Amino acid sequence: MTTLEQAVKSGIKILEKEASKKISETAKNKTRWRNRKIISAFKWKRITAKDKIRMLDYIPDDYVEPGGDIYFEEGDATLTEEQHKWFKDYSDYLEHTKNPKQGKELCEGCILNQGTSLGSIRNLAIEWAIIV
DSSP states (O other): OOHHHHHHHHHHHHHHHHHHHHHHHHHHTOSEETTEEEEOHHHHHHHHHHOSGGGGGEEESSOOOBTTTBOOOOSOHHHHHHHHHHHHHHHHHHHHTTOHHHHHHHTTTOTTOTTSSOHHHHHHHHHHHHHO
């Protein structure tokens, strides 16, 4: 390979890295996601502590444990529908930003996860996958 070809290939790699960095920065620096304002998870928790319905106006910028902080009011059909839309938007945002906490939560029960208590089943599944 000539020096010119090597220089072109290294230039292309540099440009690809810069492009992917710029894409990830724009995704993280977004202030809105599907007409909902993105705020810090800390601020979001403070808002929901005061008013559970206002949580639908915002999306936390980080993963929030389901249960205590993410609260759904039952009874009103239109409110329940709006809450499900919010949760889908929130999940899509975390997936778009490739949030590692959400990924860890989603993969927690997988038999291929090293942290599961199903170690022997995990090893058998890996051995079977290698053989096949």
